[in-house]
Amino acid sequence: MADGNAGEIVIHQLDARALPQRRARGSAEAVDARLLRTIAAALPADMPPVSALGVEIAFEAMADATKAAIAADLDCFVAWCAKERRAAFPADPEDLVRYLRHLEAQGKKPATLSRRMATLASAHRLVGIGEKDGLPTDHPMVRNALRANRRRKGAVQRQAAPLRFGGALDEHGEVKGFTITALLDACGGDVQGLRDAALLSVGYDAGLRVSELTAAGVEHLEPQADGSGLLSIPRSKTDQEGQGSWAWLSAETMRRVHAWLIQSGIENGPLFRRVGIDRRRSRAAVPPQPYHSIPGNTRHWQERLLGTPATQAQVTYTIGETSLTRQGVCAIYRRVAMAAADAGIVEMSGTNLFDAIAALSTHSLRVGLTQDLFAAGEDGAGIALTLRWSSPATALRYGRKLAVRSNAASRVLSAVRR
Known part of the structure; x- marks a missing residue:
């Protein structure tokens, strides 16, 4: 696709080795060997x-x-x-x-x-x-x-900063700072932005752990007649035997996923992958230079003799073959959050901004959905079942304050204690 002002945009699907590589984390065999070595030495x-x-x-x-x-x-x-x-x-x-x-x-x-x-x-x-x-x-x-x-x-554990929905679900006006709505608004319309928006939307709707999010594949998606979708989760932290479960995805999320898949050209395999970006600036044409004016020690003197044509700005996106890592997902959340602040979508600056971004983690979407469900009056057992928490007590730990609004006392006394 070419644009006279923006230059050319090229999308490549290459082997992941074509992208800058992080040092691979240990394989299962390497982890076994490390554990055995530590035990044997002790x-x-x-x-x-x-x-x-x-x-x-x-x-x-x-x-x-x-x-x-x-x-x-x-x-x-x-x-x-x-x-x-x-x-x-x-x-x-x-x-x-x-x-x-x-x-x-x-x-x-x-x-x-x-x-x-x-x-x-x-x-x-x-x-x-x-x-x-x-x-x-x-x-x-x-x-x-x-x-x-x-x-x-004290036994209270520090929680991951929640990424709640905000907007229509925030009837009490209590959600401050970063929200899913704000981060989605900050995602661009290029390939990377489409990937980021689909990632955030899927992670929130399904309340996925990062291991579930990075393991999601195109073949795990099942579109429904009403525009929504189902996501198969073959294995999770609380399902080590691989019995599998399903998560619901909204019609909006499915639209974002389809936009990402169409633009990236992904047809199967990992759903969320690395996107390499190569930006090249436009260059003006350089006219031919007379032979006698080119110094004798000049490299690439042939180019000076013939001149070079003008080139357009070009952005090349390279889609990897392997799924994102845990660190990559966290980096995306924080980068998009910073973009939301830079664009004025979230009003925050200085130390407060950097502290809020540092508090975001790969668990933030799951915690945010849990708190939104508690705020909507859902009970802990239903939330634990839906989000595959190990127990209602685990889910309640992330929504203890919000659950008070729908407990027995609030339901019974709200009608008479006005």
């Missing part, structure tokens, strides 16, 4: 033989993300043990309490301390420790240390 010399088949089966039952998290947490504990000259396996309950105090002194949150103990419990089970005498992480001393930490620090 085991005492007199440790009884460990069942290789048992470890292999345990690894097969874990998600790659779980193994990576265990490896990272275990590396931290093993390093502390080496510094303090303590034995990592089997861990002594008193050493675990000292380790917890070390983590608390570093400013770690209660949730982090609990996760570290759960990681160590898993690592001990992997090598067969605790089957007879119980796990050291279950010792009353360790449990009391965790309980004492929660009493001192």
